Amino acid sequence: MDFLRPASWEEALAAKAEHPTAVPIAGGTDVMVEINFDHRRPEYLMDLNRIGDLYAWEVGEDSVRLGASVPYTRIMENLRAELPGLALASHTVASPQIRNRGGVGGNLGTASPAGDAHPALLAAGAEVEVESVRGSRRIPIDDFYTGVKRNALAPDELIRAVHVKKADGPQQYSKAGTRNAMVIAVCAFGLALHPRTRTVRTGIGSAAPTPVRATAAEEFLNAALEEGGFWDNGKVITPSVAKRFSDLCSAACNPIDDVRGTASYRRHAVGVMARRTLTWTWESYRGARRATEGAA
Amino acid sequence: MAATGAPTGLTQGSRTKGGIGESTLRPDGTLKVTGEFAYSSDMWHEDMLWGQILRSTVAHAEIVSIDTSEALALPGVYAVMTYDDLPTEVRHYGLEIQDTPVLAHGKVRHHGEPVAIVAADHPETARRAAARIKVEYRELPVITDEASATAPDAILVHDNRTDHHIGHVPHPNIVHRQPIVRGDVEQAARRADVIVRGEYHFGMQDQAFLGPESGLAVPEEDGGVHLYIATQWLHSDLRQMAPVLGLPEEKVRMTLSGVGGAFGGREDLSMQIHACLLALRTGKPVKIVYNRFESFFGHVHRHPAKLLYEHGATRDGRLTHVKCRIVLDGGAYASASPAVVGNASSLGVGPYVVDDVDIEAVALYTNNPPCGAMRGFGAVQACFAYEAQMDKVARELGMDPVEFRQLNAMEQGTLMPTGQPVDSPAPVAELLRRVKAMPMPPERQWESSEGADVRQLPGGLSNTTHGEGVVRGVGYAVGIKNVGFSEGFDDYSTARVRMEAVGGEPVATVHTAMAEVGQGGVTVHAQIARTELGVARVTIHPADTRVGSAGSTSASRQTYVTGGAVKNACELVREKVLEIGRRKFGSYHPAWANAELLLESGKVVTDGGEALADLVDVLGDEAVEVEAEWRHRPTEPFDLRTGQGNGHVQYSFAAHRAVVEVDTELGLVKVVELACAQDVGKALNPLSVVGQIQGGTTQGLGIAVMEEIVVDPVTAKVKNPSFTDYLIPTILDTPTIPVDVLELADDHAPYGLRGIGEAPTLSSTPAVLAAIRDATGLELNRTPVRPEHLTGTA
Amino acid sequence: MRVSFTVNGRPQQADDVWEGESLLYVLRERLGLPGSKNACEQGECGSCTVRLDGVPVCSCLVAAGQAEGSEVITVEGLAEYARQRSGDALPGAADGAGPHTGEGAGLAPVQQAFIDAGAVQCGFCTPGLLVAADEMLERNPDPSDADIREALSGNLCRCTGYEKIMDAVRLAAARQAEGA
Structure with a gap:
């Protein structure tokens, strides 16, 4: 095993081009487990800790450019307003120690369906900025996950940042696990209201081979909200709409039975979380609307 | 050169009186908070090698061939050993039945069985070498449950059994069977107004001690070996190791290193023999440290069990009879299975008065992971089932479940199903009363001015509910656990106590082989010495095999038995000191001859409080030392047909009230409070007593809602050998645990004390289950309860 | 390398x-x-x-x-680190000298509190808990129980049931406040 320590992003890209099998390591929270347990012996380990750019974020007009290695703790503390869904998801990641080291780049690189950030990124809308010596490109989050623990990266590419749309409405995130802290998702659900475009986006974790959106559920809800004039009248969402949305979210799952939970539970729990997060976000939207109207 | 991390004596007491009954602090506390306390995995030696074990990747197979040549060829590898390299004809070991091969021979019987061992200059070299060993397996069908174990064509897990149970078991794949029959259940059942039956399943729990198996074996010049080890019982290890190593016991020196928890999981051998074999083979010190993955294969677990119960009661709430059948899965090797069967059967009815019982417990041989000792030892599984039954009967009768239990509670003088009278206080009804009388935790504690605090809700930080679907439930349970080794076992401890004057101060040194695994035995030994010898300063000598056996740190027995041995040795030392005093000073005061004399505050005093001499003056340059064995009252085996017999020494009782909040839609549970009342006889160290009760309670909570080793029923392979998928409670899963300690002396025991470590692990699980049933209205006949069981999605 | x-x-x-x-x-x-x-x-x-x-x-x-x-x-450096943070006087070590305190001197307040509260049993989790608890008390000198639980939710203990650990952290916080 060789240990590569690029001092800059350019050096990292060059190293990755030269050694496409090199395994990047930042927080180490996935890679080191595999090494410690003898599941993986990469030829090259490439440390990204010295590349300061990966630890920076910039809040832009419409989106946040989040460095791949910004620790979850920073996201929770600093980006709660701009990226509420991701901040909530970050808070569910493992333990304080892990949140101090791990970042979204690791979740994306590993592309495990159980990664906590994925449903929040899917719901918010995001693009993954990847780069190689050949150049830089942005991969829409919807196209990023290509299979179980597979992503759209080419062998010579590294994840530099993720561009997440700034919240224009309430966002929520829930994760079902069999322990009240430090638990891998049995399944997870993210939901974002986008009042500006009058759309709703979702993300489901650990309930399909890849993180997925519940597109049929989104389409149904978008139509139902539009038809009922809900965005304007701010009415309570009817139980039948919530129920249908919840059922469609369950139907979007393609889960398996494993040691963490049954497929049947995952489908069920995603439905419950979909209904609850819809209620929480919608109530929050109505509250904000009333407050705005009250002020006007 | 000495090994780095070899333990030294712990001296404490210059500032404290610190006798029994006081909450003196641990003598090893400072070392433990500064990181200086050396655990077995911290041991280090110049020039040491690292040992690695190759384990079977399948559960049941014939070994066709093993090729170690590529491993041996790897630079940095010093030795590779298989069964064929073992030095003597003794190649099996075991606590009771010597059925466990040191390294697999011809066959592997469970997933993760040791097949070969390697010593190399770096752990990675050792791992790479182990990976180069080629083992060819021919897989065999797996035996995983009672049906497959006793099927007509079942493969025998062990051919040609010669152990002393084979004569009375119905099938060679049954390790041991214990019936307990008393009265006439059929007759009694006719008196019953209600009869309640149930089938219960108890999952496989892991001890999950935090310090993984580890040790350092150092070869010695005389051809022997010195092992620094984390264990529960040095002399039991020694007895099993020496014949395999081909060494007399005096050439196998054992010193207890720091032990990172045990809970039963270190009663069997793990890497002890392997490290010594490699050290003797290479002539170099060898350290072995399991990682967490390996630890799941490196020790026995709590027996999973299937339990069938029938309870009858009259309309006025009196139990008429209990029938039960308990099937424990012992896995591939016997370990402590026979004794677990003895406990599960003899304690199978619980702390209740029942004259007519028909109980049968068996342990199976299967190809599942071997199971043996874990805190509660057979009594845990039974308690989970009989307490569920007690709730069911109460419901059938329309009675309050606590009142129903109190109505049937045993008390001093009650006969156990074994016919043995309970001859010390048994305050079962009182414990229930106390736990019920504790104030209830406030409702909806999660509500705050800033909305719901998810940390106090089911799901915790995962943000699954803000109060939706959350229902509170309350449940009660009580249990009975035996203390000490039962069924005629010669259960003794040895203590060596020395007293001398050092620097103008009398000092006592206590030397035992007791394994301090965290329970605080070292604290209590110093307290006993202070109380008995009137000294402030006590040194606890490191535990090793240069003193006689202290028995196991298990069965809630150490404070009772080794504490008793220390007390006894102190009394003998005191007699000798007084003899010296009489010789030197007897002529100065008549009280030397005719008064009851005590040692207090460094002086010889009369029972009237008159000081006769300073201990330093009595001792002068003399050191007084005594080593003596001490035994509790003898017990006898249970009759193999009827289960009758005075098999137990003492009983321990605890009761719990659990308050839970269940997210009924997502099936997630938050235990809000787990109150406990326990009779401890006499609290030698109240702080430690409460700590033991809270810790035991939490392990019971774990098996109620999350802990289970999942074994694939088709392959018998372990599916979750990691802390990612074998979950134990975090601080956010653990509630406040108020403890009410009752002290009713047992006149048969030293100071009236009662062994306390295990009882809280019994009743906590069924109390949590009862609370979840109360919240959900579901039957819930298995533990742990998983979200799918609460949501109909299993 | x-x-x-x-x-x-x-x-x-x-x-x-x-x-x-x-x-x-x-x-x-x-x-x-x-x-x-x-x-x-x-x-x-x-x-x-x-x-x-x-x-x-x-x-x-x-x-x-x-x-x-x-x-x-690391835990080995915790006492010295606490000493430097508090400007050389070590508050917890001195007030710890009651009738039931351990023999240790020169400990960080949180270390002394773990001994005094009975938060140490086998002690294997203790070093990690001490480092985590000390850092939390540095950030949040007056934590609620829920704050303590959250901050320590990444540290497993198998012996104590966490109650004495809660007591220890509360005690360290209280002593820290007294000393401040």
Whole structure:
């Protein structure tokens, strides 16, 4: 095993081009487990800790450019307003120690369906900025996950940042696990209201081979909200709409039975979380609307 | 050169009186908070090698061939050993039945069985070498449950059994069977107004001690070996190791290193023999440290069990009879299975008065992971089932479940199903009363001015509910656990106590082989010495095999038995000191001859409080030392047909009230409070007593809602050998645990004390289950309860 | 490879480090600092918690080479670290001298509180818990119970049921407030 320590992003890209099998390591929270347990012996380990750019974020007009290695703790503390869904998801990641080291780049690189950030990124809308010596490109989050623990990266590419749309409405995130802290998702659900475009986006974790959106559920809800004039009248969402949305979210799952939970539970729990997060976000939207109207 | 991390004596007491009954602090506390306390995995030696074990990747197979040549060829590898390299004809070991091969021979019987061992200059070299060993397996069908174990064509897990149970078991794949029959259940059942039956399943729990198996074996010049080890019982290890190593016991020196928890999981051998074999083979010190993955294969677990119960009661709430059948899965090797069967059967009815019982417990041989000792030892599984039954009967009768239990509670003088009278206080009804009388935790504690605090809700930080679907439930349970080794076992401890004057101060040194695994035995030994010898300063000598056996740190027995041995040795030392005093000073005061004399505050005093001499003056340059064995009252085996017999020494009782909040839609549970009342006889160290009760309670909570080793029923392979998928409670899963300690002396025991470590692990699980049933209205006949069981999605 | 970093204020160097070694392994096996514990090596127990450039992390998940040039505080350096933070006087060590205190002197307040409250049993989780608790009290001197539980939710303890650990952290916070 060789240990590569690029001092800059350019050096990292060059190293990755030269050694496409090199395994990047930042927080180490996935890679080191595999090494410690003898599941993986990469030829090259490439440390990204010295590349300061990966630890920076910039809040832009419409989106946040989040460095791949910004620790979850920073996201929770600093980006709660701009990226509420991701901040909530970050808070569910493992333990304080892990949140101090791990970042979204690791979740994306590993592309495990159980990664906590994925449903929040899917719901918010995001693009993954990847780069190689050949150049830089942005991969829409919807196209990023290509299979179980597979992503759209080419062998010579590294994840530099993720561009997440700034919240224009309430966002929520829930994760079902069999322990009240430090638990891998049995399944997870993210939901974002986008009042500006009058759309709703979702993300489901650990309930399909890849993180997925519940597109049929989104389409149904978008139509139902539009038809009922809900965005304007701010009415309570009817139980039948919530129920249908919840059922469609369950139907979007393609889960398996494993040691963490049954497929049947995952489908069920995603439905419950979909209904609850819809209620929480919608109530929050109505509250904000009333407050705005009250002020006007 | 000495090994780095070899333990030294712990001296404490210059500032404290610190006798029994006081909450003196641990003598090893400072070392433990500064990181200086050396655990077995911290041991280090110049020039040491690292040992690695190759384990079977399948559960049941014939070994066709093993090729170690590529491993041996790897630079940095010093030795590779298989069964064929073992030095003597003794190649099996075991606590009771010597059925466990040191390294697999011809066959592997469970997933993760040791097949070969390697010593190399770096752990990675050792791992790479182990990976180069080629083992060819021919897989065999797996035996995983009672049906497959006793099927007509079942493969025998062990051919040609010669152990002393084979004569009375119905099938060679049954390790041991214990019936307990008393009265006439059929007759009694006719008196019953209600009869309640149930089938219960108890999952496989892991001890999950935090310090993984580890040790350092150092070869010695005389051809022997010195092992620094984390264990529960040095002399039991020694007895099993020496014949395999081909060494007399005096050439196998054992010193207890720091032990990172045990809970039963270190009663069997793990890497002890392997490290010594490699050290003797290479002539170099060898350290072995399991990682967490390996630890799941490196020790026995709590027996999973299937339990069938029938309870009858009259309309006025009196139990008429209990029938039960308990099937424990012992896995591939016997370990402590026979004794677990003895406990599960003899304690199978619980702390209740029942004259007519028909109980049968068996342990199976299967190809599942071997199971043996874990805190509660057979009594845990039974308690989970009989307490569920007690709730069911109460419901059938329309009675309050606590009142129903109190109505049937045993008390001093009650006969156990074994016919043995309970001859010390048994305050079962009182414990229930106390736990019920504790104030209830406030409702909806999660509500705050800033909305719901998810940390106090089911799901915790995962943000699954803000109060939706959350229902509170309350449940009660009580249990009975035996203390000490039962069924005629010669259960003794040895203590060596020395007293001398050092620097103008009398000092006592206590030397035992007791394994301090965290329970605080070292604290209590110093307290006993202070109380008995009137000294402030006590040194606890490191535990090793240069003193006689202290028995196991298990069965809630150490404070009772080794504490008793220390007390006894102190009394003998005191007699000798007084003899010296009489010789030197007897002529100065008549009280030397005719008064009851005590040692207090460094002086010889009369029972009237008159000081006769300073201990330093009595001792002068003399050191007084005594080593003596001490035994509790003898017990006898249970009759193999009827289960009758005075098999137990003492009983321990605890009761719990659990308050839970269940997210009924997502099936997630938050235990809000787990109150406990326990009779401890006499609290030698109240702080430690409460700590033991809270810790035991939490392990019971774990098996109620999350802990289970999942074994694939088709392959018998372990599916979750990691802390990612074998979950134990975090601080956010653990509630406040108020403890009410009752002290009713047992006149048969030293100071009236009662062994306390295990009882809280019994009743906590069924109390949590009862609370979840109360919240959900579901039957819930298995533990742990998983979200799918609460949501109909299993 | 060679790795150099600062541990508990002292420059340290380790040679012939295998590239797959963790910071935990280097601390324990190469630098003679076995206080940080090896309980799970997968970031699921917190026993190996150290502060890496001030931040609590699982040292089992830091590749040794990643620690190059960094500053590490382990349990062995906690007392000295607390002493420097409080401006040399060590509040907890002095007021700890009641009839039931341990014999230790020169401990960080949180270390003394763990002894006094009975929060130590087998002690294997203790070093990691101390590092995590000390860092929380540095950030949040007056934590609620829920805050303590959240901050320590990455540290498993199998012996105590956490109640005495809660007591210890409350005690350390109270003593810290008195001393302030």
